[in-house]
Amino acid sequence: MVRIEIDRHRCEGHGLCEQAAPEIFRLDDEGEVELLVPEDIVPELRVQAEAGVRVCPVAALRVRR
């Protein structure tokens, strides 16, 4: 199991995480990133979650193992 951490102070609302991992990340009406799933990511979504984390240009997302 991996855990996703979001640093909302860093997030600039680019939405790349949402494009790469639409089952995991979403921008809300204010342009703030939110998780669509519990932060402890189930194994089936791990690859997608890591892809979303990787594309964030401001390192606002982190995977913790």
Ligand code: SF4
């Ligand atoms: S890619 Fe990074 S900066 Fe862009 S919305 Fe996602 S967390 Fe925020």
